Amino acid sequence: MPAILTEQLTKHFPPDIRAVDGIDLSIAEGRIFAFLGQNGSGKTTTVRMLTTLLRPTSGRAQVDGLDVLSRAAEVRRRIGVALQEAALDDMQTGRELLHLQAKLYNVPSHGIRNRVDYLLQIVDLEDAADRLVKTYSGGMKRRLDLAAALVHQPRIIFLDEPTTGLDPLGREAIWHYVKQLNEREGVTFFLTTQYLEEADRLAHEVAIVDRGRIVAEGSPDELKASIGTDVVTVRVPGEDQNAARAAEVLARVDGASDVRALEDSVVVYIKDGSTAIPAIVLRLSEASIPMREVTLSRPTLDDVFLRMTGHHIEVDRPVGRPEPQRSE
Amino acid sequence: MATLVASYHLMIRALRESRRQPGVEIQNIFIPLFFLFVTVGAIGQISGSAFGVENYKGFQLPVAILQGTAGTAGMGGFGTVMDIERGYFDKLMLTPAPRLALVLGRLAADAVRVMILSTIIMLVGLVMGAGMEAGIAGAVVFVLIAGLFGLAYSGIGLSIALRTGSVQAAQAGFLVFFPLLFLSPAFAPKEVFSDWLEVLATLNPVTYVLEGLRSLVLDGWQWDKLAYALLSIAGLGAVTLSTTLLALRTRTA
Numbered sequence: 129m130p131a132i133l134t135e136q137l138t139k140h141f142p143p144d145i146r147a148v149d150g151i152d153l154s155i156a157e158g159r160i161f162a163f164l165g166q167n168g169s170g171k172t173t174t175v176r177m178l179t180t181l182l183r184p185t186s187g188r189a190q191v192d193g194l195d196v197l198s199r200a201a202e203v204r205r206r207i208g209v210a211l212q213e214a215a216l217d218d219m220q221t222g223r224e225l226l227h228l229q230a231k232l233y234n235v236p237s238h239g240i241r242n243r244v245d246y247l248l249q250i251v252d253l254e255d256a257a258d259r260l261v262k263t264y265s266g267g268m269k270r271r272l273d274l275a276a277a278l279v280h281q282p283r284i285i286f287l288d289e290p291t292t293g294l295d296p297l298g299r300e301a302i303w304h305y306v307k308q309l310n311e312r313e314g315v316t317f318f319l320t321t322q323y324l325e326e327a328d329r330l331a332h333e334v335a336i337v338d339r340g341r342i343v344a345e346g347s348p349d350e351l352k353a354s355i356g357t358d359v360v361t362v363r364v365p366g367e368d369q370n371a372a373r374a375a376e377v378l379a380r381v382d383g384a385s386d387v388r389a390l391e392d393s394v395v396v397y398i399k400d401g402s403t404a405i406p407a408i409v410l411r412l413s414e415a416s417i418p419m420r421e422v423t424l425s426r427p428t429l430d431d432v433f434l435r436m437t438g439h440h441i442e443v444d445r446p447v448g449r450p451e452p453q454r455s456e
Numbered sequence: 457m458a459t460l461v462a463s464y465h466l467m468i469r470a471l472r473e474s475r476r477q478p479g480v481e482i483q484n485i486f487i488p489l490f491f492l493f494v495t496v497g498a499i500g501q502i503s504g505s506a507f508g509v510e511n512y513k514g515f516q517l518p519v520a521i522l523q524g525t526a527g528t529a530g531m532g533g534f535g536t537v538m539d540i541e542r543g544y545f546d547k548l549m550l551t552p553a554p555r556l557a558l559v560l561g562r563l564a565a566d567a568v569r570v571m572i573l574s575t576i577i578m579l580v581g582l583v584m585g586a587g588m589e590a591g592i593a594g595a596v597v598f599v600l601i602a603g604l605f606g607l608a609y610s611g612i613g614l615s616i617a618l619r620t621g622s623v624q625a626a627q628a629g630f631l632v633f634f635p636l637l638f639l640s641p642a643f644a645p646k647e648v649f650s651d652w653l654e655v656l657a658t659l660n661p662v663t664y665v666l667e668g669l670r671s672l673v674l675d676g677w678q679w680d681k682l683a684y685a686l687l688s689i690a691g692l693g694a695v696t697l698s699t700t701l702l703a704l705r706t707r708t709a
Contacts, residue, residue, distance in 0.1 A: 181546055205552040215543025219473045231465045232551040234458075260476075276547070 129193050131157045131284050131316040132178065136187035139173050147173040149340035150187065155333070157283075158314040160306065162321055162331035164429070166442045170340040171320035172212060175288045178318070179209050192284055205233070208277030208285040212292065214269035218262035222253055222272050225261060226279055233280035247275040251305065267298030274305060285309075287319040291326060299323075303330055322441060324429040334429065336436055343436040348429060355427035355435060357385055358401030360408060363421040366392035370417055377415045381407055388434060395434060397427075459560065462553035466561025467568070473535060474569055481528075481569070485576055488523035492516055492581070499643065507648045511674060517581040518669035519642045521602050522662065524573045526633035529606040532566040533613030533626030540621040549707070559700050562614060563607050570606030574599045589676040597682070598672045604689045605665050609633075611696025618703035636662045661688035 132155040139148040148170040155161045163171050176182035178189055180200040189196045192206045217225060226247060230240045248257045251271035256264065264272065270290060277285055287306070291299040307330065309315045321327055327334045328348045336344040336351075344351055362378075364370040375389035378396050383404055386397040398404045401424045412419055425431075433441050474481060496513050503512040539545040548558055578598060582588065588595050617626040639656045640663040646654055657663050668685020671678035 179550055181549060201552055204550055207550075209547075209550045211543050211546055211550075213543060215547045217469070217473075217539065217544045218542065219476050220469065224469075224472070228465055228469050229551070232462055232548070232553040234552070 129157075130154045130190075131159070132161070132189075132191055132318055134174075134178070134187065134189040137174065137177060137184055137189050138186045139170075139177060139182065140185045146340050148177070148184075151337075151340075151342055153335065153342075155316065155318065157316050158310070159332045160310050160317040160319070160330055162319050162327035162334045163337055164321055164324070164327045164334050164433070164441070165337035166322050169337045171337060172288055173340075174337075175209075175211075175286050175318070175320055179207060179286055180204055205280070206282055206284060208280070208282035210270075210273040210277045210285070210287045210290060212288040214266070214273040216261050216269055216273060216276070219260060221258050221260055222248065222264070222275075223257040225272065226276055229276045229279045235280055243279060247278055251275045252301070267294050267301065270294060270298065270302060271305075274302065278309070282315070284316045284318070287317060289320055289322065291321070291323065299326070306330060324433065324441060328429050336429075336433055338437040344432060351429060351432045352427045355397060355431055357397040357399050357427070358404075359425050359427050359431050360396040360398055360401045360405060361393055361421075361423045361425070362396070362408065362412065362419055363393045365418055365420065373415065374412055374417045377411050377417065378408060381411055386435065388438070390440070395431070397431075397435070459554040459557045462557035463560040463564055466548075466553075466557060467564040470535060470562055470565030471568060474565070481573070484524055484527040485573055487527060488520040488577060489580055491523060492520040492577075492584075495519075495643065496584075503644075507644045509645065511587060513581065513584050513586040514673040515670065517578065517586040517673055518598075518666050519637070520577050520581065521574050521598075521669060522605065522637065522666060523633075524577055525570045525602055525606045526609060526637075528570050528573055529566045529610035529613070532562060532610030533615075533617030534623065536562060536614055536617040537621060537623045537626045540617065541623075545707075555704055556701070559614065559697070559704060563610050563697075563700075566610035567603040567607040571599050571603040574602035586673060588673055590672040594672040594677070598669055601665070601669055601682075601685055601689070604686070604693075608689050608693030608696055611693065611700045615696060615700040615703045618700060618707060633662075636660060640666050642666065661692050664688040 132153060134151055134153040137148060137151045138146070140146050151174060163174065165171050173182065177184050178191055178196060180196050180203055183197065191203045194203050194206070196203050220228070223244060226244045227240060230243060235243060248254045251274060253268060253271055253275070256268060261269065261272065274287070274290070290302050294302070303326070306317055306319070310317060319330070332347060334346065334348055334351060335342045344354070346354065362374060364374055371389040371392060371394050374394045375387045378384060378394060379387045381396070381398065381404065383400065384396050384398045388395045396408065405422060405424060409419065409422060430440060495516050500512040503509040503515065509515045536545065539548070549555070578595060588598070590597065612632055613626050620626070639653070639660050641649070641657055646657050646663070649657060664684040665688050668681045671681040
């Protein structure tokens with residue numbers, strides 16, 4: 129039985145927004161599944177339907193074999209959820225928040241103190257446990273939110289953009305906890321992300337979602353291999369429609385399976401890219417199209433994303449931008 | 457049972473939140489006391505000759521209590537809006553706690569806050585010389601009625617908060633109280649009102665709550681007035697709790 133199963137899951141918002149448009153998923157137990165897409169692609173809406181916060185317009189979804197509509201209360205008992213932007217109560221301390229969470233999940237009273245202490249320890253918040261959450265940094269809040277999602281030892285955990293806005297250290301910490309829980313305890317993770325690196329490094333399976341539809345699905349390696357070619361990127365000056373002209377020229381190069389024009393570059397998917405580069409440079413020179421840089425690379429998830437959606441993934445905030453400084 | 461247990465834990469959490477923001481509570485006590493002093497100072501000397509009320513301090517004490525109650529309970533939606541804005545309300549919705557408990561926990565906390573506030577205002581009133589004809593037991597009933605009214609009244613702010621998720625809209629829970637107060641015998645007995653105002657005051661549930669509380673202060677145990685007060689609160693509570701639960705349902709639509 130899959131841990132998560134959806135069939136033609138759909139959510140429309142009035143007047144005519146198709147936020148999620150017929151999504152089929154089957155996620156096996158014990159896997160880390162990444163739902164990769166940019167803002168507005170339908171990731172959060174999907175999570176909200178799977179976690180019983182939002183009623184689907186049509187289609188069906190099961191979590192741990194339970195229908196999310198008819199058995200919503202049971203689904204809630206079996207899942208842990210950390211929503212986008214660390215949804216916490218600033219006026220409680222970290223310990224109080226976890227304690228309340230445990231009470232609401234009916235964790236036996238005699239075990240709550242130990243469970244809370246254990247969770248604070250695994251997310252490295254023991255020292256800050258008795259401070260109000262409003263004094264926490266973004267990374268600390270994310271870790272507390274993750275601990276809150278774990279309080280009742282769920283077998284399936286949903287993480288909605290768990291590292292958006294975190295600095296590299298904060299991201300590494302969250303990835304570490306996710307991997308640890310998955311490897312040691314076999315917890316299934318459904319995480320949404322707009323970060324290619326996150327999907328690539330963490331997930332066993334990735335689904336690329338664009339405008340409410342899944343456009344590609346598989347393991348990161350499978351997805352990259354599906355490109356079947358090398359990737360040659362030619363940077364050109366952004367003006368005079370250089371990219372569009374270059375794409376037209378390069379589409380005629382032998383072996384080019386696909387060519388995409390972006391604002392100031394052209395991406396050529398081509399077999400044996402190292403031997404094709406001279407021909408590419410020659411064609412562009414003949415067409416008097418100036419070049420700034422030519423690079424050859426193996427396909428990445430970004431290339432898969434570009435190939436499937438026609439555009440690069442746009443993220444909210446550049447990865448690595450420091451979060452507000454607060455002492456831990 | 458699960459609903460009661462979860463409501464209790466959520467009530468404790470809401471009360472803890474209030475304890476950590478004492479400024480809000482002080483304001484809810486200060487404003488009604490200010491109006492009590494000013495109104496008694498302005499009208500207290502002539503109330504006997506003008507409309508036959510000798511103990512105007514006692515006449516006004518329930519008004520101050522209801523003002524404080526509306527200030528406290530009317531802001532009940534504010535905490536919920538903050539939870540919605542922070543996303544914490546979703547986190548609570550994701551727990552297996554019964555949805556009713558999410559509402560009852562907040563309402564119960566408001567009722568407790570109102571009872572604490574009412575006790576303080578009542579004690580100030582007693583020091584001023586308002587009196588309490590129904591004695592100590594009457595004072596306890598006085599505070600309990602205020603708490604029940606707070607429970608019913610805070611549903612207004614809460615349902616607006618759940619429906620809109622807006623701070624400004626939730627504050628309307630407090631503003632709604634002013635027409636209700638001024639269309640009741642807050643400053644003079646109903647008998648001296650113009651006909652049209654007397655009709656509106658008779659239709660206004662706040663009138664009966666006020667008269668019930670006032671009877672404890674001025675007359676002693678007037679069972680019919682207390683029964684009308686409780687019926688009015690029950691009616692108001694039925695309406696506000698229903699609208700609150702409907703608003704809660706729309707959040708998952």
